[in-house]
Amino acid sequence: MSVINPSENSSTISQLRREERVHREEQLKFRQLQMIELTRTTGQKLLFEGKHEQAVPAAMQSLRFAIDVYGLASIELVPSYLILGEASIGLGRLSQAEEYLSQAQWTVLKTPECSNAIKSKLYRNLGLLYAAKGEYNESLRQLADDIYHASEEFGTDDIRTSGGYFHMGNVFFRQNNMDISMSLYTQVTEIWYEHLSMLVEKKMSVSSRQESIGPLVTEVVDEDEGLDEAQEAEAIQVLNAIFDIWEQQASKKPELIAKITHALAMLYFMLQDLNKAKEFGRKAVVACEGVQDEDFSRNIVEFLKFIRPTPILFTNMSAFDRKDD
Amino acid sequence: MAAILPAINPMGEMNMTQSSSIKQRTMPSPPTQNSSASKRFHIIHTHRKSQGKKEREIEQRRTILRARQPELTKIQTSEYRHSYKHNLCLDMLAEGYHKSFAELFALMRQQNEERLIAGPESILWTKILLEDEPEKLDVLKALLTQAEAAERLENYTDVYLCQYKLARYFQTTGDKWLADHFFENCLYTTASVKGDEGRMAAEGHCNVGLALEESGQYFEAAENFELFHKLSQSKDDWASDDGIPFHFKAASHLARIYTTIASQFEADGDLAAYLSYLEKANDMASASGDCKLEADSCYRVGVAYEKNQNSATALKFLTRYLELCTSLDDNEGYGKGCEAIAKSYESQGKIEEAIKYLEMFVEVAERTKNDKATSRACSNLGAMFNSLGRYEQAVDYFNKSYNISRALNDTETISSSRVLFGVAAAHKMLHSFTKHVELANRSAMERLIEWKDNRGDEFDKAIPEEADEDTDSKDESGSVKEEGSNNKED
Numbered sequence: 108m109s110v111i112n113p114s115e116n117s118s119t120i121s122q123l124r125r126e127e128r129v130h131r132e133e134q135l136k137f138r139q140l141q142m143i144e145l146t147r148t149t150g151q152k153l154l155f156e157g158k159h160e161q162a163v164p165a166a167m168q169s170l171r172f173a174i175d176v177y178g179l180a181s182i183e184l185v186p187s188y189l190i191l192g193e194a195s196i197g198l199g200r201l202s203q204a205e206e207y208l209s210q211a212q213w214t215v216l217k218t219p220e221c222s223n224a225i226k227s228k229l230y231r232n233l234g235l236l237y238a239a240k241g242e243y244n245e246s247l248r249q250l251a252d253d254i255y256h257a258s259e260e261f262g263t264d265d266i267r268t269s270g271g272y273f274h275m276g277n278v279f280f281r282q283n284n285m286d287i288s289m290s291l292y293t294q295v296t297e298i299w300y301e302h303l304s305m306l307v308e309k310k311m312s313v314s315s316r317q318e319s320i321g322p323l324v325t326e327v328v329d330e331d332e333g334l335d336e337a338q339e340a341e342a343i344q345v346l347n348a349i350f351d352i353w354e355q356q357a358s359k360k361p362e363l364i365a366k367i368t369h370a371l372a373m374l375y376f377m378l379q380d381l382n383k384a385k386e387f388g389r390k391a392v393v394a395c396e397g398v399q400d401e402d403f404s405r406n407i408v409e410f411l412k413f414i415r416p417t418p419i420l421f422t423n424m425s426a427f428d429r430k431d432d
Numbered sequence: 433m434a435a436i437l438p439a440i441n442p443m444g445e446m447n448m449t450q451s452s453s454i455k456q457r458t459m460p461s462p463p464t465q466n467s468s469a470s471k472r473f474h475i476i477h478t479h480r481k482s483q484g485k486k487e488r489e490i491e492q493r494r495t496i497l498r499a500r501q502p503e504l505t506k507i508q509t510s511e512y513r514h515s516y517k518h519n520l521c522l523d524m525l526a527e528g529y530h531k532s533f534a535e536l537f538a539l540m541r542q543q544n545e546e547r548l549i550a551g552p553e554s555i556l557w558t559k560i561l562l563e564d565e566p567e568k569l570d571v572l573k574a575l576l577t578q579a580e581a582a583e584r585l586e587n588y589t590d591v592y593l594c595q596y597k598l599a600r601y602f603q604t605t606g607d608k609w610l611a612d613h614f615f616e617n618c619l620y621t622t623a624s625v626k627g628d629e630g631r632m633a634a635e636g637h638c639n640v641g642l643a644l645e646e647s648g649q650y651f652e653a654a655e656n657f658e659l660f661h662k663l664s665q666s667k668d669d670w671a672s673d674d675g676i677p678f679h680f681k682a683a684s685h686l687a688r689i690y691t692t693i694a695s696q697f698e699a700d701g702d703l704a705a706y707l708s709y710l711e712k713a714n715d716m717a718s719a720s721g722d723c724k725l726e727a728d729s730c731y732r733v734g735v736a737y738e739k740n741q742n743s744a745t746a747l748k749f750l751t752r753y754l755e756l757c758t759s760l761d762d763n764e765g766y767g768k769g770c771e772a773i774a775k776s777y778e779s780q781g782k783i784e785e786a787i788k789y790l791e792m793f794v795e796v797a798e799r800t801k802n803d804k805a806t807s808r809a810c811s812n813l814g815a816m817f818n819s820l821g822r823y824e825q826a827v828d829y830f831n832k833s834y835n836i837s838r839a840l841n842d843t844e845t846i847s848s849s850r851v852l853f854g855v856a857a858a859h860k861m862l863h864s865f866t867k868h869v870e871l872a873n874r875s876a877m878e879r880l881i882e883w884k885d886n887r888g889d890e891f892d893k894a895i896p897e898e899a900d901e902d903t904d905s906k907d908e909s910g911s912v913k914e915e916g917s918n919n920k921e922d
Binding site: 244245247248250251252254255258263264272275279284286287290291294 | 506507518521522523524525526527528530531533534537538584585
């Protein structure tokens with residue numbers, strides 16, 4: 108802090124301050140974006156878990172952050188509005204939901220370069236709204252739009268498109284159109300089954316390479332290929348729902364039950380819930396006895412063998428500890 | 433969201449105030465049209481009254497017109513807003529035909545990707561995209577949805593029929609890639625059709641084989657035809673619409689495809705493969721019950737073996753060919769066969785047999801008044817006699833051949849037969865000519881000069897007994913002539 112040459116020092120100090128300021132601003136913006144993402148994902152996850160009351164504050168927070176960053180009429184606000192809308196439907200406040208969703212729809216209409224992903228989410232929620240109101244035909248049309256845009260963006264066999272199929276299946280189920288809803292649910296099962304198989308295979312190939320005996324099988328799968336929290340919650344909700352429906356309608360097609368139970372087993376394995384994974388695995392083996400396809404049953408048996416070793420390791424170690432006493 | 437949709441509660445508006453206050457804080461209401469218009473209205477009203485009246489009239493007219501416009505339903509607005517393909521997809525999905533949607537979507541995507549891969553210069557860019565052709569999209573929608581409905585009821589025969597109709601339709605519009613795609617789908621569906629002992633599978637294989645053949649993938653086509661053949665082997669009652677039983681059809685397809693593959697091998701120079709495929713083709717042809725096909729293949733095999741210097745086997749096939757030709761009353765074929773057999777005998781050195789067959793050829797050709805063939809036959813025979821030294825007959829035949837080509841005015845054969853004729857005549861004359869030259873007496877020389885002058889042929893006349901001294905010069909000219917005719921002979 109020398110006073111001898113004030114002009115020189117002040118310029119460098121102001122330069123430093125400017126750089127600091129810029130850096131701080133960037134950091135702030137980055138953190139804000141992270142917050143938006145976090146609150147949105149949490150909100151979505153809570154929705155899938157059925158906790159609509161709790162989802163509202165999360166969604167509101169994400170909306171506030173988004174307005175701070177993007178302004179009032181931006182397209183980036185739409186996902187938050189959609190979560191609010193869905194929560195309102197879940198709580199039974201349909202006219203409120205309709206207002207939120209209209210706002211979202213208006214924003215989407217005004218933004219011609221809006222991405223197909225956002226459009227797909229919007230139409231999905233609109234479909235849910237109309238279904239809740241009982242206007243099934245309109246709901247089907249909205250869900251059709253959802254599937255169309257999701258297919259354009261992600262492809263017809265992606266897990267993000269499968270949500271559309273699932274809700275459409277629900278609507279047809281309510282209309283008592285069993286064939287169509289079965290066909291749709293089968294499609295959903297297939298999509299999730301493929302995706303989960305891929306994830307599990309990756310995990311199996313990774314851990315077979317692991318030589319050391321660690322206390323836990325750590326999450327080694329890459330972040331972008333695994334499931335994020337919201338997707339996990341969605342998978343749990345969707346697959347369990349389909350399983351419940353099929354268990355009641357049951358025995359006509361054992362291969363379908365086998366597939367859904369296997370998918371559930373894989374899902375719980377990915378979520379580290381090994382008890383449930385084993386439970387569903389056992390159900391899958393039972394269902395497999397009705398299926399002629401050899402490969403199918405072999406896959407399940409291999410998968411179960413893969414799950415089993417880790418708990419046994421634990422029991423051995425605890426026995427070892429007890430001996431030392 | 434719970435699995436079961438929440439209870440429908442149209443009146444449920446609890447906590448409206450709380451949420452509305454939040455809403456007011458965060459959600460801006462979209463600007464309403466009326467407020468801005470009325471603002472404008474008020475502003476103008478305060479400034480100029482006359483203008484205000486005009487504005488009012490315009491507004492009134494506008495509202496009347498708007499009221500007159502029909503109410504658009506949501507579907508109509510979406511038809512206006514979205515592309516045709518979008519609307520079509522929405523229709524399919526809204527009725528629950530998601531598999532049809534998936535298939536159509538995949539096809540359109542495939543077309544786009546092929547375009548991109550082929551690069552900006554390819555002709556694919558000039559072709560209209562599937563998504564821009566409404567009629568094709570409509571046909572696709574109608575038949576695909578029908579197929580899906582049938583599939584849900586597990587009525588796989590109907591599924592097959594729909595896919596078959598689609599394939600046929602695209603054959604007529606010239607979209608080969610779509611036709612092929614649907615033929616393959618047909619084949620795939622036949623795997624699920626139970627209880628007809630594979631008849632549909634056989635049909636499927638046949639169609640796919642034909643499609644592959646057109647695309648030029650001969651080996652895959654052959655595989656499919658073989659499967660078709662195997663499936664229809666013992667089933668005599670399976671027949672197509674024109675009454676020909678399946679296994680005959682299979683055999684004829686196989687014969688044809690094997691011949692094509694064989695010619696590919698021939699072009700590559702792989703003679704062993706060429707022969708083996710030709711033989712396979714022949715086996716199939718004989719199984720097909722189609723005599724003409726069998727005859728052709730016998731001929732081809734025979735000629736191939738001949739080229740390969742395997743005359744014995746060649747003869748076997750060629751004799752069979754002759755038999756078939758007689759049964760078919762195919763005289764031209766018969767002639768061709770005779771010619772080939774004669775060539776084979778010639779290469780074996782059995783000239784007499786060769787001559788016999790060539791004479792048969794001439795006879796047949798004359799019988800059918802096939803002048804070109806006759807001319808060719810006569811030339812061949814003449815050449816044969818020429819090589820044997822039977823110049824008289826050679827000359828006769830060449831004469832005939834030459835006259836016919838002149839009558840036909842066929843320039844190439846005219847020149848060749850003329851030359852050959854000349855050669856044979858020279859050879860015929862050679863003996864007496866050389867005798868005259870050797871004699872070298874006055875009458876001989878006179879005759880020689882006569883011949884040189886105006887081609888007066890007096891060499892056959894009896895030679896008077898006279899001696900001549902000027903033999904040397906004549907010898908030279910005679911030897912020149914001899915060389916000339918020898919050259920011609922070569």
